[in-house]
Amino acid sequence: MGVGMKEMVLLKFHLHHFILVQLFLLATSAHELHGSILDRRQDPIEMDSHVSSMIPGIPPLGAPQPLLPLLAPSPLVPFTNTSIPKLSGFCPLNFTAAESLMSMTAIDCFESFAPLAANIICCPQLEATLSILIGQSSKQTDMLALNRTLSKYCLSDAKQILIAQGAIHSLTQMCSIHSLNLTEASCPVKDVNEFHDIVDTSKLLVACEKIDPIKECCNQMCQNAILEAATKIASKGSDLLSLDGPHVLPEHSTRINDCRTIVLRWLSGELDPFNAKKILRGISNCNVNKVCPLVLPDVWHVAKACGDGINNKTVCCDAMEVYVSHLQRQSFLTNLQALDCAETLAMKLQKSNITEDVYSLCHVSLKDFSLQVNHVDVSVNSQEAGCLLPSLPSDLTLDTTGISFSCDLNDNIPAPWPSTSQVATSACNKTVNIPALPAAANGQSCLQSDYMLFPLLLAFSLLLMTRG
Numbered sequence: 115m116g117v118g119m120k121e122m123v124l125l126k127f128h129l130h131h132f133i134l135v136q137l138f139l140l141a142t143s144a145h146e147l148h149g150s151i152l153d154r155r156q157d158p159i160e161m162d163s164h165v166s167s168m169i170p171g172i173p174p175l176g177a178p179q180p181l182l183p184l185l186a187p188s189p190l191v192p193f194t195n196t197s198i199p200k201l202s203g204f205c206p207l208n209f210t211a212a213e214s215l216m217s218m219t220a221i222d223c224f225e226s227f228a229p230l231a232a233n234i235i236c237c238p239q240l241e242a243t244l245s246i247l248i249g250q251s252s253k254q255t256d257m258l259a260l261n262r263t264l265s266k267y268c269l270s271d272a273k274q275i276l277i278a279q280g281a282i283h284s285l286t287q288m289c290s291i292h293s294l295n296l297t298e299a300s301c302p303v304k305d306v307n308e309f310h311d312i313v314d315t316s317k318l319l320v321a322c323e324k325i326d327p328i329k330e331c332c333n334q335m336c337q338n339a340i341l342e343a344a345t346k347i348a349s350k351g352s353d354l355l356s357l358d359g360p361h362v363l364p365e366h367s368t369r370i371n372d373c374r375t376i377v378l379r380w381l382s383g384e385l386d387p388f389n390a391k392k393i394l395r396g397i398s399n400c401n402v403n404k405v406c407p408l409v410l411p412d413v414w415h416v417a418k419a420c421g422d423g424i425n426n427k428t429v430c431c432d433a434m435e436v437y438v439s440h441l442q443r444q445s446f447l448t449n450l451q452a453l454d455c456a457e458t459l460a461m462k463l464q465k466s467n468i469t470e471d472v473y474s475l476c477h478v479s480l481k482d483f484s485l486q487v488n489h490v491d492v493s494v495n496s497q498e499a500g501c502l503l504p505s506l507p508s509d510l511t512l513d514t515t516g517i518s519f520s521c522d523l524n525d526n527i528p529a530p531w532p533s534t535s536q537v538a539t540s541a542c543n544k545t546v547n548i549p550a551l552p553a554a555a556n557g558q559s560c561l562q563s564d565y566m567l568f569p570l571l572l573a574f575s576l577l578l579m580t581r582g
């Protein structure tokens with residue numbers, strides 16, 4: 115396998131077993147979040163023996179062609195037999211025109227999977243979808259916002275349609291979307307014509323009609339254009355709100371943020387829904403990758419075991435393992451989020467006077483921060499490994515064999531321990547480096563074949579895709 119090869123594992127979950135496993139997993143993580151860090155139980159994500167026993171032996175290594183589904187597909191009840199949603203009939207948004215977008219969103223927010231990657235896949239997709247629905251409707255109504263009455267009907271209708279196609283019932287709570295989010299909120303401009311009068315729309319469109327999702331997070335060309343437009347319309351009729359300067363009032367930043375939503379809707383109306391989705395997901399993804407979404411508990415236990423110059427490596431690494439294993443019950447991460455998490459944790463540890471690189475001492479890698487899935491390995495029987503999602507926007511897919519998502523294998527890299535003198539790496543530089551193979555993984559293609567030793571068989575089929 116040449117250097118620079120990109121390899122992804124596409125996990126295909128057989129739907130109804132997936133639900134069983136995931137529900138169990140959810141119960142575990144909820145419990146763990148409230149559990150004590152000292153609780154040493156190692157019982158995550160076990161497959162039930164009924165499922166495991168159906169998994170046959172591992173196919174020969176180095177056979178990268180798709181494996182056939184190992185079991186006959188079962189009927190995908192929630193999807194193929196979508197229930198008929200009860201709609202208000204008062205919402206002017208054209209859900210039919212965005213049908214494929216809606217069904218993609220329903221899959222991205224699929225019942226038992228959604229909470230595991232809510233901030234990476236489901237919620238950004240839902241927000242993009244709502245923006246596109248309103249943006250497209252503005253072509254008829256000239257309005258980039260719904261009024262309060264309509265916003266209630268429309269959010270409810272959108273939710274009903276998505277749930278009828280399999281989306282999680284707590285969709286709006288999970289993504290903190292309220293009907294007011296469909297209005298103009300505090301933004302003083304919602305009329306398309308007024309928008310055109312104030313904003314240099316051609317400039318905005320040029321900056322945003324096509325973005326490179328990797329470069330955009332770094333050079334922020336489109337995002338800056340959006341912010342500029344949002345700031346402009348937010349300042350309408352007010353000279354108190356001068357643009358820059360250190361004294362930006364909180365109301366003003368809320369207003370700019372609300373206007374940002376208006377700008378995104380305008381863009382969504384200018385582009386076709388497919389492109390709009392790509393742009394909006396690309397933009398929101400820059401923010402997704404900037405923060406570690408994990409709750410990092412207190413590190414005192416690790417600090418106790420690893421402080422004072424680490425006099426017992428076993429004790430220290432045991433403590434580290436317990437700590438990390440609690441993080442592993444929370445959520446799937448993108449590889450960049452994992453990097454953020456590694457950095458945040460390292461800083462926390464350093465603040466507790468741990469100066470040595472405990473990541474390298476204890477072989478902590480980036481994938482250790484993500485949710486673990488059970489693999490079946492011929493020699494070891496069962497093995498857990500982290501599954502990191504790609505840092506670029508991704509969607510779940512559905513076919514007759516189940517729900518699929520991609521796990522990036524290029525992330526099999528040691529968690530970097532920031533030196534105390536070094537400033538945290540900027541998200542910009544990370545974004546540039548990671549999707550193009552992190553340097554640490556270059557020339558270590560053996561790591562990739564390691565992965566092939568224990569293909570994921572929580573799934574019932576596995577696809578290895580090799581991309582140049």
Ligand SMILES: *[C@@H]1O[C@H](CO)[C@@H](O)[C@H](O)[C@H]1NC(C)=O
Pocket residue numbers: 194195
């Ligand atoms: C879908 O639901 C309808 C009514 O509940 C039922 O008659 C039909 O057999 C179902 N179809 C499938 C494929 O399950």
Ligand SMILES: *[C@@H]1O[C@H](CO)[C@@H](O)[C@H](O)[C@H]1NC(C)=O
Pocket residue numbers: 208209210211
């Ligand atoms: C909604 O969009 C569809 C497809 O683009 C179109 O056929 C239909 O007339 C639209 N409905 C309304 C009410 O505009």
Ligand SMILES: *[C@@H]1O[C@H](CO)[C@@H](O)[C@H](O)[C@H]1NC(C)=O
Pocket residue numbers: 261262263264
């Ligand atoms: C909201 O908009 C609809 C359609 O434009 C209109 O019929 C309705 O009166 C408006 N409601 C309010 C409270 O402004």
Ligand SMILES: *[C@@H]1O[C@H](CO)[C@@H](O)[C@H](O)[C@H]1NC(C)=O
Pocket residue numbers: 241289290291292294295299
């Ligand atoms: C919806 O609006 C509330 C209140 O303005 C805000 O806190 C929340 O972040 C918004 N949700 C989204 C998804 O934008």
Ligand SMILES: *[C@@H]1O[C@H](CO)[C@@H](O)[C@H](O)[C@H]1NC(C)=O
Pocket residue numbers: 425426427428429
């Ligand atoms: C480290 O601690 C473990 C467990 O307390 C103990 O068994 C082991 O002997 C210790 N090792 C050293 C080098 O002190």
Ligand SMILES: *[C@@H]1O[C@H](CO)[C@@H](O)[C@H](O)[C@H]1NC(C)=O
Pocket residue numbers: 465466467
């Ligand atoms: C770290 O070490 C310094 C100096 O030895 C000490 O003052 C401080 O309390 C320690 N902090 C923690 C969190 O242990």
Ligand SMILES: *[C@@H]1O[C@H](CO)[C@@H](O)[C@H](O)[C@H]1NC(C)=O
Pocket residue numbers: 539540542543
């Ligand atoms: C990114 O890295 C380059 C060189 O590695 C450095 O010159 C630049 O300042 C970095 N950018 C940021 C925003 O930190």
